[in-house]
Structure formats: C-alpha cells, structure tokens
Amino acid sequence: MSALVRSRTRMFSINSININRFSSSVTTGPSKESIISSSRILNDQPPSSPTQPPPAARAEKKSWNFLKYGLIAALTGGVATAGYATYAYSLDEIDHKTKAFRASANRSIGNASSSFDTFQAYLSSSAMAVPAKLVDLYIDWRRLTEEQVRSFTDPNSDKLLPDVHPLEQHVFTLVLDLDETLVYNDWKRERGWRTFKRPGVDAFLEHLAQFYEIVVFSGKPSTDVDPVVDRLDPKNCIRYRLSRGATRYVDGKHFRDLSMLNRDPKKVLYISAHALEDSLQSENCVSIKPWQGEVEDTALVDLIPFLEYVAKHAPADVRTVLASYQGLDISKEFIERSKEHQRRMQDQKQRGRLWRH
Structure with missing residues (x-):
C-alpha cells in the first residue's frame, strides 16, 4: 500500500515539472515574439510622405500672393509719385498738368458711334477712371494740407495794419x-x-x-x-x-x-x-x-x-x-555827415561873401 502511494506521488511530481516547463515556455515565447515582431514592423515600415495640398489650393495661394504683391507695388509707386510731385511741383502746376488727363476719364460716349468705338471709348474711360480719381483725391488732400500749414506759418492777415488815412x-x-x-x-x-x-x-x-x-x-x-x-x-x-x-x-x-x-x-x-x-x-x-x-x-x-x-x-x-x-553805425555816421555838410555850407557862404566883395 505504501509502495503504491509513493509511486503516485512520484508521477504527480514529474507531471508538475512538465507542466511548469510547458507553462514557462508558453509564457516566455509569445512575449519575445511580440517584441521582435513589433521592432520589425517599426523598422520595416516605409517612410510616410508629407501631405501635399491639392492643386486648386496651390493655384489659389499663388493668385493671392500675386495680388498682394501687386497691390503693395502699386501702393509704393503711388506714394513715391505723390512724394515726388509734392517736392517738385506746386499745386497749381499739378492741377494744370493733369487737367487733360482727368477730363479724359469723364469723356462722354456719343450715341452715334459704332459698337466698336463705343466699346473702345468705354474701355478707355474705365481704365482712366481710377487713376483720375486718385489724382483728384491727391489734389484735394494737398490743398487741404497746404491750407492747414499756411494757417500756422503765414501771418494771420494779408493786411496787418489798416489802410493809411x-x-x-x-x-x-x-x-x-x-x-x-x-x-x-x-x-x-x-x-x-x-x-x-x-x-x-x-x-x-x-x-x-x-x-x-x-x-x-x-x-x-x-x-x-x-x-x-x-x-x-x-x-x-x-x-x-x-x-x-x-x-x-x-x-x-x-x-x-x-x-x-x-x-x-x-x-x-x-x-x-x-x-x-x-x-x-x-x-x-x-x-x-x-x-x-x-x-x-x-x-x-x-x-x-x-x-x-x-x-x-x-x-x-x-x-x-x-x-x-x-555796415556803419548810423547814429555816429549821421553826426559825421551832418558836420561835414555844415562845413561845406560854411565854405560856400564864405566864398559867396568873397565873391561879392
């Protein structure tokens, strides 16, 4: 009886050892495999390409940049032209020189003209309208500015004293x-x-x-x-x-x-x-x-x-x-000239007396 118990105990211990080996091999195996497979996936994955905007967005951006820089260039040119005109010409000169240009923008289109002439005149008038309006605004601005400056720099009246009696x-x-x-x-x-x-x-x-x-x-x-x-x-x-x-x-x-x-x-x-x-x-x-x-x-x-x-x-x-x-002291010089004049007058009187005698 005791021999049977010992043999069962021995078999149970052998089976336990085998189970432990199996469980350890099972638990360690997948962990190593998962780590290896993850590293392979990360290393073997191809580099991702950057996201590119669609062609329509690129064209819109280029158009906006062209418009922006065009407006900056036009504004810079306008300011430079206005500055040069202010420095080189008076207001009356600018008004006279641009009179014909501003009148061309307001030219009326006759009814008797042909369709092509009407379209050409309309196109020309439209092209001149904006520059002519800018010139008008510049002239009005400069006239107002010069009036304000004159109010500080010029005398407060054209006639500082009343008329002479x-x-x-x-x-x-x-x-x-x-x-x-x-x-x-x-x-x-x-x-x-x-x-x-x-x-x-x-x-x-x-x-x-x-x-x-x-x-x-x-x-x-x-x-x-x-x-x-x-x-x-x-x-x-x-x-x-x-x-x-x-x-x-x-x-x-x-x-x-x-x-x-x-x-x-x-x-x-x-x-x-x-x-x-x-x-x-x-x-x-x-x-x-x-x-x-x-x-x-x-x-x-x-x-x-x-x-x-x-x-x-x-x-x-x-x-x-x-x-x-x-360059002379007037008070002293006047005294000297007065004395000299008196000496000449006395000499003339003495000569007149000698002439009469």
Missing part, C-alpha cells in the same frame, strides 16, 4: 522790436521775472510820435506783448501792436514780413537789436546795439537825430538812404 499818406512808418530793443527781461531766483525799460525809451517814443506812425512788432504771443506795452507806453505813442500771430514761420523761426504791413515799403523803417536775423526785408532794417540792462546806454537817444531828419526830408525811398549806411 488819406491825410497821412506822407507819414513814414517806424516799426520797433520789443525785446532787447525797448525792454529787457531779466530773471533771478529770489524775485523771478522782471522787465526793465531801456534808458531814453520815453523820450524816444514821445518825440518820434510827432513824425512817425509807430508800430511794435514782437515775435512773442500777444498775451506777453500787451501787458508790457501797456506799462511801457502810458501816453499811447505806439499806434499798433503786432505779435507772434502776425509773423511768418520759416524753418523753425518767426520772421517779421514787412511786406504784409499794408504800407509802402519805401516808407518803412524797422529798428531791432536783431534786425537782420528776424526780418525778411533787410533793406528796411536799422540795427541797434542789444540792450541787456546797461545803465549808461544811449543807443535809442542817439538815433533820434537821424530818424527826425528822415521824417522831415521824406526821401523818395528810405531803403536807398539806409543802403548808404550799410
């Missing part, structure tokens, strides 16, 4: 600058800004107001000019005041354009410490030494004899008189 047609106009000519503005930290009158300015204004139409012409705003003139001229010797709005703005600077005064330029004198720098008519200028607070200054008073002489003798063109003093 008929009884004062013979009167000369004396234009005076303000800063460093009649007054000096000084600033100090402890007191701020303060305005000082030039020595002799009261006598200068009161005396010459008898002979001249006196005008103050400053490059500052009227809000700065009017309070100073009110304190400077309590006797109203100054008839008119002109400020920055009456100047001409050129290259970042405000110039006095004496031709806009509504006065005969033959009878206009402009006195300023910076006359040749801030006036467009140098032939009408009388330069004076800039005043910056010197107590001993007599420049204004020294000019009175010359200005009185001009007003009394009324030369046909004061610009000719001023040209004879070009």
Whole structure:
C-alpha cells in the first residue's frame, strides 16, 4: 500500500515539472515574439510622405500672393509719385498738368458711334477712371494740407495794419522790436521775472510820435506783448501792436514780413537789436546795439537825430538812404555827415561873401 502511494506521488511530481516547463515556455515565447515582431514592423515600415495640398489650393495661394504683391507695388509707386510731385511741383502746376488727363476719364460716349468705338471709348474711360480719381483725391488732400500749414506759418492777415488815412499818406512808418530793443527781461531766483525799460525809451517814443506812425512788432504771443506795452507806453505813442500771430514761420523761426504791413515799403523803417536775423526785408532794417540792462546806454537817444531828419526830408525811398549806411553805425555816421555838410555850407557862404566883395 505504501509502495503504491509513493509511486503516485512520484508521477504527480514529474507531471508538475512538465507542466511548469510547458507553462514557462508558453509564457516566455509569445512575449519575445511580440517584441521582435513589433521592432520589425517599426523598422520595416516605409517612410510616410508629407501631405501635399491639392492643386486648386496651390493655384489659389499663388493668385493671392500675386495680388498682394501687386497691390503693395502699386501702393509704393503711388506714394513715391505723390512724394515726388509734392517736392517738385506746386499745386497749381499739378492741377494744370493733369487737367487733360482727368477730363479724359469723364469723356462722354456719343450715341452715334459704332459698337466698336463705343466699346473702345468705354474701355478707355474705365481704365482712366481710377487713376483720375486718385489724382483728384491727391489734389484735394494737398490743398487741404497746404491750407492747414499756411494757417500756422503765414501771418494771420494779408493786411496787418489798416489802410493809411488819406491825410497821412506822407507819414513814414517806424516799426520797433520789443525785446532787447525797448525792454529787457531779466530773471533771478529770489524775485523771478522782471522787465526793465531801456534808458531814453520815453523820450524816444514821445518825440518820434510827432513824425512817425509807430508800430511794435514782437515775435512773442500777444498775451506777453500787451501787458508790457501797456506799462511801457502810458501816453499811447505806439499806434499798433503786432505779435507772434502776425509773423511768418520759416524753418523753425518767426520772421517779421514787412511786406504784409499794408504800407509802402519805401516808407518803412524797422529798428531791432536783431534786425537782420528776424526780418525778411533787410533793406528796411536799422540795427541797434542789444540792450541787456546797461545803465549808461544811449543807443535809442542817439538815433533820434537821424530818424527826425528822415521824417522831415521824406526821401523818395528810405531803403536807398539806409543802403548808404550799410555796415556803419548810423547814429555816429549821421553826426559825421551832418558836420561835414555844415562845413561845406560854411565854405560856400564864405566864398559867396568873397565873391561879392
């Protein structure tokens, strides 16, 4: 009995070993096969080709690129042409040169024309319509721009002064600058800004107001000019005041354009410490030494004899008189010429007396 049990136990153990071997071979076999087959599939798979757009999409993209670059080229050419026209030609010249071209776009098509002529005229008019409209838009834009620019650069009126009274047609106009000519503005930290009158300015204004139409012409705003003139001229010797709005703005600077005064330029004198720098008519200028607070200054008073002489003798063109003093100190040169004139007159008198004797 025991021998039978031992033999069954031995058979069971052998079968268990075989089953274990079989199961291990079965479980390891497929795992190795799956790994090998997966690597083969990945390595043997042909490379995938990139997806290409259909021919219709490529043609549409090319058409859009052509249209886009064509519009950019047309816009660039139009801007360049407008820039050159703005630089090289005035608005009136462009209007005159393009008048026939713009008229051709509006040409009417007659009813009596043949079909071919009608089609040709219609085609020509259609081709010219867009460029002609662009030219019209450019002219309107430039006219508006120039008007806006002129409102900032040109004087605020074509006639800065009212018409001369008929009884004062013979009167000369004396234009005076303000800063460093009649007054000096000084600033100090402890007191701020303060305005000082030039020595002799009261006598200068009161005396010459008898002979001249006196005008103050400053490059500052009227809000700065009017309070100073009110304190400077309590006797109203100054008839008119002109400020920055009456100047001409050129290259970042405000110039006095004496031709806009509504006065005969033959009878206009402009006195300023910076006359040749801030006036467009140098032939009408009388330069004076800039005043910056010197107590001993007599420049204004020294000019009175010359200005009185001009007003009394009324030369046909004061610009000719001023040209004879070009580069000289007018007040000193006038004294020398007056002395020389008196010597000549005395010599003539003495010769006349000797001739009578």
